[in-house]
């Protein structure tokens with residue numbers, strides 16, 4: 001195996017949450033949508049299937065133009081990705097030399113660490129101030145990239161815009177704001193693209209659009225950076241079905257506006273009963289909540305018992321997280337099942 005780069009041999013593979021196609025499973029472990037996608041997306045995918053003999057348009061032009069209208073950012077500042085993970089990978093590949101630093105605040109989306117390993121990047125995790133505030137002064141250690149999920153994963157924390165601005169003003173390199181869950185918080189830093197040259201915003205169709213299986217994400221950055229990112233983008237990174245399926249819901253105005261509503265209502269309704277049980281539930285602007293138990297053993301027991309009863313949630317082993325479970329917000333029916341099973345287990 002000595003043909004393999006040392007950093008690849010040393011790294012461990014990213015482990016996603018358990019996939020499960022069984023419709024009987026109440027799947028609340030990967031923050032996918034439990035609500036169906038826009039019916040227009042399905043129709044557009046079916047229609048696009050007739051063109052599969054031909055290569056897709058390589059820059060996802062129609063998708064970028066539709067996104068430009070919805071997000072009020074010129075299409076020239078948008079790149080489409082095979083999921084937002086593709087955009088994140090392109091950023092690491094494009095901006096980080098081996099030995100460069102990247103940083104995030106702990107806890108964060110764990111895939112960033114995997115990307116750093118892949119490109120031999122020295123990944124540092126800073127601490128939040130208190131539970132989840134961006135500290136006033138940050139030890140950047142000359143990081144080329146600072147990555148910030150906003151709302152944060154896996155806590156759901158939302159940051160005041162002035163704190164994100166301070167990061168942008170003091171970071172030595174790029175600040176990548178990963179807005180995978182922004183539709184559920186209603187807060188976005190997209191309007192700051194005009195002000196800060198070092199800002200990159202990443203969005204996904206996997207959460208609020210209910211299209212995780214289609215693999216579509218968007219990157220927003222200034223043109224000069226996108227031109228460099230274009231050089232390493234897989235030429236046909238979005239297939240015909242993905243492009244068509246993502247354009248359709250963007251053009252469906254009514255659906256776009258209503259889309260996060262069910263989750264936001266479900267999140268509000270999920271909190272009080274859990275808090276009444278004496279559990280710590282972190283305030284969340286995302287489509288999930290992080291629930292803290294008395295200890296690690298209890299969190300593990302609840303996670304495993306829920307799984308054996310057909311309710312999948314996420315359990316993490318990282319520092320400070322092993323006494324928590326993360327629960328995606330599903331439909332009303334999902335949440336009733338979750339709540340019932342959960343209360344039975346705690347008794």
Ligand SMILES: *Cc1c(COP(=O)(O)O)cnc(C)c1O
Nearest residue numbers: 083084085109149180204206217
């Ligand atoms: C889910 C998630 C992603 C991945 O999105 P894809 O578009 O499915 O690749 C990226 N960032 C964060 C913080 C996420 O939670």
